Amino acid sequence: GEQVEQRPPHLSVREGDSAFITCTYTDPNSYYFFWYKQEPGASLQLLMKVFSSTEINEGQGFTVLLNKKDKRLSLNLTAAHPGDSAAYFCAVRRNNYAQGLTFGLGTRVSVFP
Amino acid sequence: GPKVLQIPSHQIIDMGQMVTLNCDPVSNHLYFYWYKQILGQQMEFLVNFYNGKVMEKSKLFKDQFSVERPDGSYFTLKIQPTALEDSAVYFCASSLNRINQAPLFGEGTRLSVL
Numbered sequence: 001g002e003q004v005e006q007r008p009p010h011l012s013v014r015e016g017d018s019a020f021i022t023c024t025y026t027d028p029n030s031y032y033f034f035w036y037k038q039e040p041g042a043s044l045q046l047l048m049k050v051f052s053s054t055e056i057n058e059g060q061g062f063t064v065l066l067n068k069k070d071k072r073l074s075l076n077l078t079a080a081h082p083g084d085s086a087a088y089f090c091a092v093r094r095n096n097y098a099q100g101l102t103f104g105l106g107t108r109v110s111v112f113p
Numbered sequence: 114g115p116k117v118l119q120i121p122s123h124q125i126i127d128m129g130q131m132v133t134l135n136c137d138p139v140s141n142h143l144y145f146y147w148y149k150q151i152l153g154q155q156m157e158f159l160v161n162f163y164n165g166k167v168m169e170k171s172k173l174f175k176d177q178f179s180v181e182r183p184d185g186s187y188f189t190l191k192i193q194p195t196a197l198e199d200s201a202v203y204f205c206a207s208s209l210n211r212i213n214q215a216p217l218f219g220e221g222t223r224l225s226v227l
Contacts, residue, residue: 100158103157
């Protein structure tokens with residue numbers, strides 16, 4: 001089945017710097033990709049969903065890159081601030097018939113002044 | 114905004130007992146999910162439920178597990194009997210459609226089996 005590897009497991013960045021998280025997946029038929037943010041004690045909040053036809057997606061304070069050739073999905077938090085301190089998870093849905101998402105292990109980001 | 118609510122947030126039970134985890138999904142959502150996360154490990158898909166039926170389940174969804182949503186009320190995950198390895202955080206999620214909408218997750222129920 002699908003395997004998703006997420007790196008790094010922990011990331012400590014200074015306020016104003018960028019934080020870069022990468023997920024690699026194995027199934028070339030994967031079509032839908034998601035990034036979630038989870039603050040301590042809270043539920044997963046969707047940051048962005050990406051479909052396979054889109055390579056670069058920009059959100060508020062972050063950019064998501066999809067490289068289908070290398071089977072890599074990336075999240076770049078630009079100009080990190082303390083509110084970005086949380087765990088971030090990538091998730092992949094294989095195809096139209098798969099119901100469940102396959103998650104990465106998560107990256108715990110800490111932003112310090 | 115809309116929320117998925119999970120009750121209770123923490124449950125402690127003795128091994129061999131039955132436990133029911135409750136989820137109140139977003140009211141107009143049609144697809145319901147349970148995920149399991151053992152501390153420090155990946156969140157893993159258990160089951161998807163739609164129109165009163167299990168659509169897909171993973172190998173983690175053991176015979177001791179069952180799901181239902183009687184009369185459109187809570188979407189429940191029942192484990193009977195529980196085992197020590199069932200200790201984990203269980204996340205419920207719901208979505209309006211299956212294909213391109215990201216599931217909305219609840220805050221999880223921490224289950225401790227002693």
